[in-house]
Amino acid sequence: MGAFTYYISTLVVYFGIDLLSAWSLNLQYGYAGVINFSFIIFQAIGAYIASTVVLGPDTGINAYQTYLFGANLPWPVPLILAALAGAALSAVIGVFALRRIRRDYQAAVMLIVSLIALQVVSADVHLFNGSNGLTGIPKPLEGALNVSLASYQWIYAAFVLAICAVVYVIVQKLCRSSWGRSLRAIRDQEDAAISIGLNPTLLRLEVFILGGAIAGLSGGLLVEFIGAWSPGAWGYAETFVIFTAVLVGGVGNNRGVILGIFLVPILFLELPRFLPAFGYPGLIDAIEWMVIGALWMLGLLVRPRGLIPERRFVAVRGGSGAIAFDGAAPGFFGRLLMVGRGDGVPMRRRAATVAQPAPPADKATAGSASERTELS
Amino acid sequence: MHLFVQSLGFGVVTASIIAIGAMGFTLQFGLTNVLNLSFGSLMTVGGFVAYLAESAGINVWIGLVLGGLAGAASTLIIGKTIFKVYARRGTRLFEMVMVTLALALIIEYAVDAISRDQIYQLTFPQGTTFNVGAISITAAQLAIVIIGIGIFIALEVMLKMTRLGKALRAMAVDPSLARSCGIPTDRIINTTWLVSGFLCGVAGVVFVINALSVDSYTGTLFLPSVLAAAILGGVGSPGGALVASLVLGVVTELVAAAGGSAYSTVAAFGVLVVVLLSRPSGVLTAASRKVELTV
Incomplete structure (x- = not known):
């Protein structure tokens, strides 16, 4: 073989x-x-x-x-x-x-x-x-x-x-x-x-x-x-390989994490096997862990929701009240239709189901940048 | 019986080491609300500075101060750069704890890379052994206990009797109100990073003085005890951290003396679990209170 x-x-x-x-x-x-x-x-x-x-x-x-x-x-x-x-x-x-x-x-x-x-x-x-x-x-x-x-x-x-x-x-x-x-x-x-x-x-x-x-x-x-x-x-530290993969791929997106797993544990941790060994035994491992930590910090800084973030859940009218649809489910045209209709939903109904994007955190609001539970 | 009294003595020494770290941690956490999991790795840095100082033939007490200064400097730099950047970008509390852990990973393995993944032995003289009843304690261990108590008294005096302490307590309660009252919040935060970082480094050094060996995992191994003591003692309370450390230290050593050395940390952790389950107001009401990062 x-x-x-x-x-x-x-x-x-x-x-x-x-x-x-x-x-x-x-x-x-x-x-x-x-x-x-x-x-x-x-x-x-x-x-x-x-x-x-x-x-x-x-x-x-x-x-x-x-x-x-x-x-x-x-x-x-x-x-x-x-x-x-x-x-x-x-x-x-x-x-x-x-x-x-x-x-x-x-x-x-x-x-x-x-x-x-x-x-x-x-x-x-x-x-x-x-x-x-x-x-x-x-x-x-x-x-x-x-x-x-x-x-x-x-x-x-x-x-x-x-x-x-x-x-x-x-x-x-x-x-x-x-x-x-x-x-x-x-x-x-x-x-x-x-x-x-x-x-x-x-x-x-x-x-x-x-x-x-x-x-x-x-x-x-x-x-x-x-x-x-x-x-x-x-x-x-092994936990953080997986955590990093989730953060890189897409938090709250089960398809996004497939990409994350491919990128972090498979591609990133396997590639160094093909590098010529250098330094004392264990040096490459140590460097890998440092880069995992750095990737993780970078992910949190640049894209806290991952490369393929969680899909927005849009409430649509009709049927039995406010139903949350996965944005991916209805296909391209369905999505077009849904976004249009979603915009027409009255605010008080949308407030419960629509995940709102985080407003830019400027310096003025940085003071209260704590548990902003109202943001997603 | 003799064994248990003896382990009580060890317990007090262990408690002093935990307490020095926990007091630093609780001070930092109480003011900034950053649950800094890189604290353990920075303790390792302090320990390694002590090792380098020893191998360079520098007096152990100067090594202690150097270790503390290394901790202070690195904590201030991290606080002013990394934590500040994340806080400005609106990182939430629970995301910040992930940032600090990633940082812990980076520091731990940076030390690992520099130290070539080796364990380093130290040869600090332990001094004469004093016998008080059944308890025998070396001069070095006695010094650790005295340092612990000294730091506690100094912190209490600073917090309760100086203007700096007053400002610090005010900021811990309401940072924006403190700012509008004219308290120089930036300077207070810097001081907190420095003081807590110093204690972090000192904790690393005294741990190494007691254990006589250091490797890149030393601080991480010790982190659970420090965290448990800080959470148990209540946020921002050096007195609480001291009492909690005493409980944890004595429980750890008693269980070890009873033959379960593998389970000594578990027993200490059991104390924390019992407290978490029995809902003391100090730990659990924090969920409903609005807290914010102050870095």
């Missing part, structure tokens, strides 16, 4: 897994405004659970690794358990981190969780074999399929992309549902959302758990592919 096809098929798998991660984060940050700085630990727990339930019971014979929840479960079960583990951990963390506190506090608490989780799992060998991590995780159905390594790679890549397609459809449906509108309402106008009977804490918890499930699933898919998992794979 050519090394190149092997490399490309590996990249396709990574692309799919990163996409799942990005949609999970986008659901939380883009739609609900939850700044999940601990994202990577949900992927990590999914990976750990998916590994231990196929590694067999920890009888102590395998002296080189110790772990919890050892079992021998048939193939699709580990992935389901991984998603459930991600959801369960999200529920636990969400219960205290998503209280009605300032969003920057929430973010700080999540970062603390991420740092501490890394410390604990590295230090305690009884959980998931400490800093050495788990190895020897069998590839699912490798024996049953009985194909060459190259074919297996491509089959797995197709499987990951198929899961991506399913998750995409679910996420898009949810984002366009009334639940998705509630999420955007609590993101943009929390006080107004409360006044019409929405519960921001509960909605945030729901989206947090859903995102956690997707993250867990992505972790399970990743570990079944690479066959090993250790704390080195989920440092707190």
Whole structure:
């Protein structure tokens, strides 16, 4: 098998897994405004659970690794358990981190969780074999399929992309549902959302758990592919690769983040592999991380909503009251029609559904440039 | 029993290190409303300055001041350039926290690149060991505790008894009103960056004096404790930060002494979780209050 096809098929798998991660984060940050700085630990727990339930019971014979929840479960079960583990951990963390506190506090608490989780799992060998991590995780159905390594790679890549397609459809449906509108309402106008009977804490918890499930699933898919998992794979900074991709691609736009994932983790982080090595080992990594940070800051400065920003939701008259349409849904002519009609909607109805563009923040208003919840 | 009393002594030392950082953090956060997650990385910078000073044969106390000055200078520069640019562009509070974290990432890996990804050992003399009952504490550790208490007293005096402190407190409550009262807000903000940055650098140095090693991840590892203490103690309150640090420091060391050294930070974090869940007014009412960036 050519090394190149092997490399490309590996990249396709990574692309799919990163996409799942990005949609999970986008659901939380883009739609609900939850700044999940601990994202990577949900992927990590999914990976750990998916590994231990196929590694067999920890009888102590395998002296080189110790772990919890050892079992021998048939193939699709580990992935389901991984998603459930991600959801369960999200529920636990969400219960205290998503209280009605300032969003920057929430973010700080999540970062603390991420740092501490890394410390604990590295230090305690009884959980998931400490800093050495788990190895020897069998590839699912490798024996049953009985194909060459190259074919297996491509089959797995197709499987990951198929899961991506399913998750995409679910996420898009949810984002366009009334639940998705509630999420955007609590993101943009929390006080107004409360006044019409929405519960921001509960909605945030729901989206947090859903995102956690997707993250867990992505972790399970990743570990079944690479066959090993250790704390080195989920440092707190890993979250920011995905975050940067979402910020670059398009906050609140599930198609935009596809571009972001292609640009940041795939193109940007893979290209340096072709550079001649220079400096001491680790220098290129360090530079990559610095550039990720710089990209992130630049994104926030220049295009806080990403290259392909969230589509404006325009209220149209007719049907059953004010219905929010995704600007992309009706096609080009439909959109022309809708913009025209949207302009005719009375202001008091539009105010609830139309996302208004942020006015230019000049020096005069910079003083109150804080939680301007009325702006999107 | 002996072990627990001894760990109480360690707890006080750990608490002093956390407290120095947390007091700087809470002062900065209380005035500017920037939840500065790059605080940890700047602590690392302070620690490395102390290491460089030591290897150049400079006295450890001068190294402490140098580390503090490095923290002060870098915080002022970051505050006056990066944070100011973002605030001017209308960056919201929760976006600012992302900016500070990106900055933390950049600083951490810049230090990593410069330090060649190595761990550096230090050889500060720890001095004679004092025994007070079951507690034995080295001269260096005692000095850290004294520095912590000294900084607390100095901050309290500055905040409560000087005109600068009065202006600072006024600005923390209402920046635009303070400005219209003729308070030179720019100068006050600069002073805050300098003082909080100095404390940040000093915290990094005392951490290194106690731990005797430094690498690019040192400050980031210590950031959870500082953040937890600052959030627990209430925004802008050095006294609160001190008490919270004491609780966190003692809990950390007690759990470590009980055999769960892997879980010592978790226990400290548990304290924060309990406080978050039991809704103290200090932490949670902030959601409804209008707060703005003042940089």
